[in-house]
Amino acid sequence: MSLNEAEWFTERFEDLTAFSVRFSQKLFAGKSPFQTIEVYETERLGRVLILEGCFMVTEADTFIYHEMLVHPAMNTVVSPRKALVIGGGDGGTVTEIVKYSTIESCVLCEIDPMVVDVCRTFFPSLSAGLNDPRVAIVHEDGAEFVKRFHRDFDVVFVDSTDPVGPGEVLFRKSFYESVKEALTTTGAAVFQTESPLFMRTVFANAVKNLRSVFGTHRVYPYLATIPSYPGGLWSFTYCSQSEQSPVETDKTLPRVLPPNLAYYNEAVHTAAFALPEFTAAMLAG
Amino acid sequence: MSLNEAEWFTERFEDLTAFSVRFSQKLFAGKSPFQTIEVYETERLGRVLILEGCFMVTEADTFIYHEMLVHPAMNTVVSPRKALVIGGGDGGTVTEIVKYSTIESCVLCEIDPMVVDVCRTFFPSLSAGLNDPRVAIVHEDGAEFVKRFHRDFDVVFVDSTDPVGPGEVLFRKSFYESVKEALTTTGAAVFQTESPLFMRTVFANAVKNLRSVFGTHRVYPYLATIPSYPGGLWSFTYCSQSEQSPVETDKTLPRVLPPNLAYYNEAVHTAAFALPEFTAAMLAG
Numbered sequence: 001m002s003l004n005e006a007e008w009f010t011e012r013f014e015d016l017t018a019f020s021v022r023f024s025q026k027l028f029a030g031k032s033p034f035q036t037i038e039v040y041e042t043e044r045l046g047r048v049l050i051l052e053g054c055f056m057v058t059e060a061d062t063f064i065y066h067e068m069l070v071h072p073a074m075n076t077v078v079s080p081r082k083a084l085v086i087g088g089g090d091g092g093t094v095t096e097i098v099k100y101s102t103i104e105s106c107v108l109c110e111i112d113p114m115v116v117d118v119c120r121t122f123f124p125s126l127s128a129g130l131n132d133p134r135v136a137i138v139h140e141d142g143a144e145f146v147k148r149f150h151r152d153f154d155v156v157f158v159d160s161t162d163p164v165g166p167g168e169v170l171f172r173k174s175f176y177e178s179v180k181e182a183l184t185t186t187g188a189a190v191f192q193t194e195s196p197l198f199m200r201t202v203f204a205n206a207v208k209n210l211r212s213v214f215g216t217h218r219v220y221p222y223l224a225t226i227p228s229y230p231g232g233l234w235s236f237t238y239c240s241q242s243e244q245s246p247v248e249t250d251k252t253l254p255r256v257l258p259p260n261l262a263y264y265n266e267a268v269h270t271a272a273f274a275l276p277e278f279t280a281a282m283l284a285g
Numbered sequence: 286m287s288l289n290e291a292e293w294f295t296e297r298f299e300d301l302t303a304f305s306v307r308f309s310q311k312l313f314a315g316k317s318p319f320q321t322i323e324v325y326e327t328e329r330l331g332r333v334l335i336l337e338g339c340f341m342v343t344e345a346d347t348f349i350y351h352e353m354l355v356h357p358a359m360n361t362v363v364s365p366r367k368a369l370v371i372g373g374g375d376g377g378t379v380t381e382i383v384k385y386s387t388i389e390s391c392v393l394c395e396i397d398p399m400v401v402d403v404c405r406t407f408f409p410s411l412s413a414g415l416n417d418p419r420v421a422i423v424h425e426d427g428a429e430f431v432k433r434f435h436r437d438f439d440v441v442f443v444d445s446t447d448p449v450g451p452g453e454v455l456f457r458k459s460f461y462e463s464v465k466e467a468l469t470t471t472g473a474a475v476f477q478t479e480s481p482l483f484m485r486t487v488f489a490n491a492v493k494n495l496r497s498v499f500g501t502h503r504v505y506p507y508l509a510t511i512p513s514y515p516g517g518l519w520s521f522t523y524c525s526q527s528e529q530s531p532v533e534t535d536k537t538l539p540r541v542l543p544p545n546l547a548y549y550n551e552a553v554h555t556a557a558f559a560l561p562e563f564t565a566a567m568l569a570g
Contacts, residue, residue: 002287002289002290002295003287003288003295003303004287005287008303010287010288010303010305012288014329015307016306016307016328016329017304017305017306017307017329017330018293018295018304018305018306019305020295020302020303020304020305021301021302021303022300022301022302042301044299044301044302044483045302060482063563064561197346197512198512223510225508225517226517227482227483227516227518231512232510232511232512232517232518233510233512233517262561262562262563263561263562263563264561264562265559265562265565267559267560268559268560268561268562270559271555271557271559272556274552274553274555274556275552275553276349276548276550276553277546277548277550277553278348278547278548280550
C-alpha cells in the first residue's frame with residue numbers, strides 16, 4: 001500500500017531511496033526567490049522544515065546536527081569572541097553559539113529572509129538565539145559576504161544546504177579560501193560536508209579541497225548520526241588556522257560547557273573524530 | 286508523486302515514518318512458518334533482505350551492523366574459543382566471528398532455516414562464514430536452545446530481529462539469565478538493543494533488564510549508525526561475566542585485528558561507547 005500524499009511527506013534522494021513522515025497538518029507552504037519552503041506538523045519527528053523538498057530541520061533530531069556543528073569548535077578554539085554563520089537561517093546554529101559567554105558578536109549571513117521568518121514563527125525555541133543582542137542578521141550571498149573580512153572571526157560555521165541551488169557556491173574552493181582569510185590566526189571553521197555513505201564523492205571532494213586550502217594537517221572530518229538526512233551517517237569538517245588540534249585538545253584549559261546539552265559532551269567530542277575504516281580509506285587517496 | 290509499488294519497496298515504522306528503496310528486480314518472495322522473506326536487487330543499497338516487511342540486511346550498510354555487533358567483544362574477551370550466535374540466519378555475524386584464529390567452534394542457532402537458505406543463495410559473501418568447518422548450524426528456538434548450556438561459551442551474540450514475532454523472546458529477562466548462565470566466567474555477550482532515538486522504551490528496558498541480570502557495572506551500551514534501520518542511530522549492549530571492561534581494554538594485550546575490516550578499528554571501538562547526553566540520561570533513571 002503506497003503512502004497517501006495527503007498524509008505523508010516524502011523526500012526522494014537521487015530517486016533511489018526515500019524517507020517519509022506522516023503529518024497531521026501542513027503548517028506552511030511558500031516560495032521565495034531562492035527555494036520552496038514547507039513546514040509540517042508530525043507525530044514522530046515533531047515539526048519539520050523542508051527546503052526544496054529536502055528535510056532541513058526536524059524537532060526530533062535537529063539537536064544532534066546543531067550541537068555537533070557548533071560545540072566541537074567552540075571547545076577547541078580558545079575563548080572565541082567573534083562568530084560568523086553562513087547559511088543556517090533556521091537559527092539553530094546561532095542558538096548554540098550564543099550559549100557561550102565569551103561570544104561578543106555573532107553574524108548570521110542567510111541569503112533567504114523567508115527561511116528566517118518562517119523559522120521564527122514555527123520553530124521559536126530553535127531560532128531563539130536570533131533574538132540575542134549580540135546577534136546581527138544579514139541577507140546576502142554568503143560567498144560574497146565573507147570576502148569582505150580579513151582575520152576578523154574566531155569561528156566560522158558553514159551551515160549550508162546540499163551543493164545544489166543556493167548552497168552550491170558554499171562547496172567551492174574559492175569560498176573555502178575566503179573563509180580561511182576571514183579567520184583570525186587562532187581561528188577555526190566548520191563546514192557541513194554531507195554523508196560519507198550516500199554522498200561519497202561530495203564528501204571526499206570537500207575534504208580534499210579543504211586540505212588544499214588549509215593544509216592537510218589542519219583539516220579534521222568528524223561524524224554524527226542524523227536520522228532524517230539521507231545516509232544517516234553525517235560529516236562535518238573542522239579546519240583550523242592554527243596548529244590547535246580538536247582531537248588532542250588542551251586538557252589544561254578549563255572548558256565550561258553550556259548546561260542542558262542533549263548530545264554533545266567531552267566523550268562524544270573525542271568519539272566523533274574516530275573515523276570508520278571505509279571513511280578513512282576514502283580520504284587517504 | 287507517490288512511490289510506485291512496482292518499483293519501490295517501503296518499510297513503514299509504526300506507521301509514522303517510512304524508508305523506501307527503488308528496486309530493479311524482486312529476486313525472492315517466500316513465507317516460512319515464522320515470517321515473510323523477500324530479497325530485492327537495488328542500485329543504491331545493493332541486494333536487500335526484508336523479513337516481515339522490515340529491512341534486515343542491505344549490502345550497502347550491513348558491514349556496519351555485523352562488524353559492530355562482533356568485533357568489540359572479540360577484542361575485549363581474552364582469546365575467545367567458543368562462540369554462540371542466536372538469530373543471525375543471514376550468516377553475517379558468523380562470517381565476522383570466524384575471521385579470528387582463536388575461534389575453535391561457533392554455533393549458529395537460527396529458528397528459521399529458510400532465512401539461511403535464502404541468504405546462502407542471494408548473499409554468498411555475507412554468508413560465506415557458514416561454510417567454515419568450525420561452524421555448526423541448528424534450527425531451534427534460541428531461548429530454549431541456550432538453556433542447555435552452563436559456562437560453555439566465551440562469547441554469545443544475540444543477533445535478533447525486532448521484539449515482535451520470533452524475536453520477541455530474545456528481549457525477555459529470563460532469556461538474558463540463560464545467556465549469562467551459558468557464558469564462561471570470563472565471557473561476554475552482546476545484544477542488539479534497537480534504536481535509542483526511535484525505540485526509546487525498548488532500548489531503555491533492555492538495558493535496565495540486562496543490568497538487573499549481569500549487574501549495572503557489567504553492562505555497556507554502545508552505538509553505531511545503520512542508515513537502513515529506523516532511527517539510524519543503533520545500539521548494541523555488551524554484558525560481561527567478568528570485571529573486564531570493553532571501554533578500558535587491556536592495552537598490554539596484543540590485539541590482532543582481521544584484515545579488510547570496513548568499519549571497525551581501535552579508535553571506533555572506544556568511540557562507540559561514548560554515549561550522547563540524551564542516551565546517557567535515558568539510562569540514568
